Amino acid sequence: MDRISRKSSKGKQEKDLYHIIHKVPHGDGPYVKAKHAQLVDKEPEAAIVLFWKAINAGDRVDSALKDMAVVMKQLDRTEEAIEAIKSFRGLCSKTAQDSLDNVLIDLYKKSGKIEEQIELLKRKLRMIYQGEAFNGKPTKTARSHGKKFQVSVKQETSRLLGNLGWAYMQKSNFMMAEVVYRKAQMIDPDANKACNLGLCLIKQSRFDEAYSVIQDVLMGRLPGYNDFKSRKRAEELIVELKSTNPSLEPSDMLGLDDDFVKGLENLTNEWGPFRSKRLPIFEEISELRDQIAC
Known part of the structure; x- marks a missing residue:
């Protein structure tokens, strides 16, 4: 390889390394310039x-609208970001709509637009139930911070229900929040949602039930129990519970009843190959479906 070729090759490697380090795409169009800025x-x-x-x-x-909304959110320009997505999402592809919805949910949350x-x-939950979000498949490809990963329909349904439960909590509708959180935990349980469910029960003065739910986190019975934030929150909720009701004892909280465990086992057994676009998990939460779809 001659000197000119080696110099050209080295320059290309340095340029590629620059793009990798700064996570800036190649090109010289307005989108690339925006990412550089x-x-x-x-x-x-x-x-x-x-x-x-x-965008113009x-x-x-697809990427320009989503990225712009994220930057606007960081600058507390949430109202502008919401209007931008609503006005220009029609220019985006069908595959971008789900990620735009996720950004929009975050914007609604930050701006206090709970009803929206x-x-x-x-x-989004109706779309999953109707088989539109996953096209009747058990997983879909998602992207976060430039990395692709697989999300199962169980994980996505539980995540959305968890967000819905928190929204009801903000409206002080603790009974509805409890129903939603319990369904989310049946589908794909984790420590964070358990803490939220525990808080929801505390708000209803159902201290024994709350203690049981939170103990599941502290006893390591749920995925994510070793997450520092979840454990710290669970410990704080236990302190709050004991200050409210000193008679609570760990011996009273031995775990889930047999019927509930059996129900979870039946739920797990339901997850096999999909026979139709109607996802099996929604048969298990049929009593919530009408409330979700209203």
Whole structure:
């Protein structure tokens, strides 16, 4: 290899390394310039202007709209971000709609638009039930921080129900929040949702039940029990419970009853090859379906 070729090859390697380090895509269009302003120059206002240019120019519109909304959220310009998504999502591909919905949910949450958040979460749950979100398949590919990973229908359904439960908590509708959290835990349990369910029960003065739920976290019975934030929150809830009701004892909380365990086993057995677009998990939570779909 001659000197010119070696120099060219080295320059290409350095350029590729630059893009990898800064996570900036290749090219010189407005979207690439926007990402450079966002990630390299750390100039979010300039990035927003360039994202607008990318959208108007039809340059990677899916990514430009989503990224611009995220930057606006970081600058507390949530109302603008919400309006931008509503106004321009029609220019985006069908595959981008789900990720735009997720950004929109975060924006609603940050701006305190609880009713809008609940309505969107219900719509996403209806789409899963009707087989539209996963196309009748048990998993889909998701992306976070530039990395792809597989999300199962159980995980997504439980995540959305968890978000719906928290939205009801913000409305102080603790009875509905409890129903939603219990269904989420039946589908794909974890320590974080257990803490939320425990808090929901505390708000209803059902201290014994709350203690049992939170003990499941502290006893390591749930996925994510070793997460520092979840354990700390569980410990704080236990302290709150004991201060409210000193008579609580661990011996009273031996775990789940036999009928509930049996129900979970039956639920797990239901998860086999899909026979239709109607997902089996929604047969198990049929009593909640009407409330979700209303």
